[in-house]
Amino acid sequence: MAAISAKTHFPESNVILIDQNELILKKLRLSGGGRCNVSANVSVQTIIEQTPRNGRFLYASLHEFNSTHIQDFFSTKGCPLIEEDHQRLFPKSHKATDIAQVMLNELNRLKVVILLNTYVNQIDLHNNKVITSNQSLNYDHLIIASGGLSYPQTGSDGHLLKTLSQHVPVEKCYPAETPLVSNDALIQSKLLQGVSLKDVSLTLFIDGKKKKHVKHDMLFTHFGFSGPGVLQLSSVCRDCFEKKQSVMMSIDSLPHLNHQEVEELLKNQTLSKVLSMHQLPKRLSEAYEMLKDSLTPTQFLKLWTFNVHDMRGFNQAFVTSGGISVKAIDPTTMRLKAYPHVSVCGEMIDVHSHTGGYNITLAMSMGYHAGRHCLD
Numbered sequence: 001m002a003a004i005s006a007k008t009h010f011p012e013s014n015v016i017l018i019d020q021n022e023l024i025l026k027k028l029r030l031s032g033g034g035r036c037n038v039s040a041n042v043s044v045q046t047i048i049e050q051t052p053r054n055g056r057f058l059y060a061s062l063h064e065f066n067s068t069h070i071q072d073f074f075s076t077k078g079c080p081l082i083e084e085d086h087q088r089l090f091p092k093s094h095k096a097t098d099i100a101q102v103m104l105n106e107l108n109r110l111k112v113v114i115l116l117n118t119y120v121n122q123i124d125l126h127n128n129k130v131i132t133s134n135q136s137l138n139y140d141h142l143i144i145a146s147g148g149l150s151y152p153q154t155g156s157d158g159h160l161l162k163t164l165s166q167h168v169p170v171e172k173c174y175p176a177e178t179p180l181v182s183n184d185a186l187i188q189s190k191l192l193q194g195v196s197l198k199d200v201s202l203t204l205f206i207d208g209k210k211k212k213h214v215k216h217d218m219l220f221t222h223f224g225f226s227g228p229g230v231l232q233l234s235s236v237c238r239d240c241f242e243k244k245q246s247v248m249m250s251i252d253s254l255p256h257l258n259h260q261e262v263e264e265l266l267k268n269q270t271l272s273k274v275l276s277m278h279q280l281p282k283r284l285s286e287a288y289e290m291l292k293d294s295l296t297p298t299q300f301l302k303l304w305t306f307n308v309h310d311m312r313g314f315n316q317a318f319v320t321s322g323g324i325s326v327k328a329i330d331p332t333t334m335r336l337k338a339y340p341h342v343s344v345c346g347e348m349i350d351v352h353s354h355t356g357g358y359n360i361t362l363a364m365s366m367g368y369h370a371g372r373h374c375l376d
Helices: 002-009 026-034 044-049 055-064 067-075 096-109 159-164 228-234 259-268 271-277 283-291 297-302 358-372
Strands: 016-018 081-083 088-091 113-115 120-124 129-132 136-138 142-144 170-176 196-206 209-220 224-226 247-252 304-308 319-324 342-344
Touching: 002 096, 002 142, 002 358, 026 096, 044 055, 044 358, 055 358, 067 081, 067 088, 067 096, 067 358, 088 096, 120 159, 142 358, 159 170, 159 319, 196 228, 209 228, 224 228, 224 304, 259 271, 259 297, 271 283, 271 297, 283 297, 297 304
Parallel strands: 016 113, 142 342
Antiparallel strands: 081 088, 120 129, 129 136, 170 319, 196 209, 196 247, 209 224, 247 304
16 A cells, blocks of 8 residues: 555656565455454544554544555455445455455556565665575665565564664564453353353453443454453463463353343243253353352353453464564654654554454554655
């Protein structure tokens, strides 16, 4: 998007896009289970609220290019988007490759030069030079969008982050929007592996203090928990496991009923019947058999608590928390304050959002913004 924006706004410029992969948009092609949750049909304010890490930094870029612009961009190029639950936007074809093809078509139409299978070994910020695996290139302006550390097999290896850390402040990187691990006996028994709960209320506690609350879907796994709600909770964990802090997660399976209403319900119905009435998985009743000595049925449905012992690493993290400090970047242009001929955008910046189309929205918004202001 940065290359498209730069060539669109400065058509006389020679724009070169460098990608170490054999094709562009390798990570995007994997997103949304291969369907690409490309954005969310929400306001700019909601996007910022759904961005727990430095969301306010994005006001300028989102004002210039946001979800509305993304929908217009793809629909006018023959790839309309459709809205699913939680305002998520997907291509109508349900194919991430169609999103990628629109981008490639636009790059080709604009005559952007694309260098594939080209690794950037070094950037000389003082002499405006990029040294790749194949050649040395001089630049008038450079936009770097090399990602964070998540999904490293797609090229996000952190090499350019490490290179830039010698010149600008870079915050330590952690996995974010990643599944949580529990060693509790019920989880280790794998009794609930594969069970999903829809629109439950989840609360995360760190050292006994409530840190985050969400209402969303979750999934039990062989190692702990995943699903959109759990991924959102993980955004506040960052370094809490390094610090040996106590982390707990509670589940309210019936958030639309209060504690007393559930008590009344259970006076006249069995737990299995209540589960069936509210479309909750039957296997929960088996789980309660393991917990009934320590939990009442009401507590099980309204305040079911697990210990969280860790979170999954960068191989399973949707995004990276950390990266180039926002203090080093001019948010009105995406340029580095110390090196105004260089812009940075996307996941390599210390900004991340929740899953649900928000992170791709941020990437496209920052990319467009960087391209628009690269030659101001």
